[in-house]
Amino acid sequence: MKMIKYSFGLLMGALIFLSSCRDFVEPNIPYTDFDTAAYLRTISRTSTTFNFFNLANSKFALTLEAVDAEDGNTVETVEIRVRHRRLIPGVGLEYTPANDVLVRTLQKSDFAPNSESRFLRVSFEIPASEAISAVGLTPAQIEGADVFEFRLVLNDKFGRRFSSDNVTTNVAGAPFYASPFQYNVSVICPSDLAGTYNFTQSNMQSIYGSCPGTISGTTTFTAIASTPGAYRITDGTFGFWNCYGDSWGSGNVRINDACGKLTMSGSDKYSASYSMTVVSVNAQDLVIQWLNSDGETGLVTIKSNSGKPWPAGLR
Incomplete structure (x- = not known):
């Protein structure tokens, strides 16, 4: 009789444990009510440097994919903003201007279907001359090792805004998402004297x-x-x-x-x-x-x- 009571107790304990585990792994959460965001996956970094010796023909160019619950159709505009950065030895970083400025705005109509995925894509080019003018400088004021910080701001039809200041580290840096919303374009000086x-x-x-x-x-x-x-x-x-x-x-x-x-x-x-x-x-x-x-x-x-x-x- 003692053994029967002991076995019955083990059985009841196991049932309680399994029941609690089931509740844990299958919580009663209304998934359909979850809010979903949007991001811009980097498909191609066509050009992310400016040639100091050929600024007139240098450009910043990307291909982006708009990812959201509606295959990119929630996107209204994408702002492309920029500021200039220079490291001053013994002083630190100098920004011109202090806050980034708008250089161009992509419209919803700029995004189009593609043959590789179901999401809408866009390609764009920002000439170096356009970026230099936007930050209030001239080509003569640009130096090797300067950096232009380009920041993207995605605005959707729900009035939401997504950019580098509210993106998670995983979305910004993970290869699958590849959505940093910010791209640093360095002024390089190619050398070929060998x-x-x-x-x-x-x-x-x-x-x-x-x-x-x-x-x-x-x-x-x-x-x-x-x-x-x-x-x-x-x-x-x-x-x-x-x-x-x-x-x-x-x-x-x-x-x-x-x-x-x-x-x-x-x-x-x-x-x-x-x-x-x-x-x-x-x-x-x-x-x-x-x-x-x-x-x-x-x-x-x-x-x-x-x-x-x-x-x-x-x-």
């Missing part, structure tokens, strides 16, 4: 030896993958040491291209440091004066290669 060039050198001076007249040879600029715009060069003295019986050896000197501003850095096998000044430049000739901390120097004319002139704007 190659082997002919040079001539004159006006060489040193306390260790001399090399009167002119010498010539080739130098190779090798791009450094880890540092965009940096190029390791074959010989920081451009053959000057050969004149008095020495050789370059294990020296490591580079030329750096920062939006067209050329500098030299690094050191030779004796730990002497290197710098340079751009004397003049045109499509055919880049003329530099190199100098090391041992007082050695030379005037070098580096010839461009056929079909690849020195870029305009080098200095």
Whole structure:
């Protein structure tokens, strides 16, 4: 009898437990009354940089998909807003203007069906010139590494507003949603100086030896993958040491291209440091004066290669 009572108690306890679990996993919630939102899925980032050397032809361009309970049909407008950002060394970030401004508004009619999904899509382009004008600047005031912050604001037919200030982290960053509502467009300075060039050198001076007249040879600029715009060069003295019986050896000197501003850095096998000044430049000739901390120097004319002139704007 004692065993029967014990077994009956276990059975009742199990039934109560299972009943409580069932109530937990299937709550009585009116799902049909849930409010649903809307977001803009990023389908393609066609262009998200501005070329410092070609602002006239640069653009910010996206393809977006409107996702909501009505396959994108709740969207009324999408505001495209922008502001300019610059990092001031020792100061911090400077914004122009302080708050973003409207640069364009997409209408519901701009969204159209597509063959890849049931949601409506739109593609747009904002020329760099339009963004620059919208923030109250001119192309001459733009610098390499500047950033244009583009922010989207989706307004729907229910009077609701969705943007970067009320989107969840998951919707903004998860690959499925891909809806940050904000896109940072950097002003970049593409650099393409890698190659082997002919040079001539004159006006060489040193306390260790001399090399009167002119010498010539080739130098190779090798791009450094880890540092965009940096190029390791074959010989920081451009053959000057050969004149008095020495050789370059294990020296490591580079030329750096920062939006067209050329500098030299690094050191030779004796730990002497290197710098340079751009004397003049045109499509055919880049003329530099190199100098090391041992007082050695030379005037070098580096010839461009056929079909690849020195870029305009080098200095």
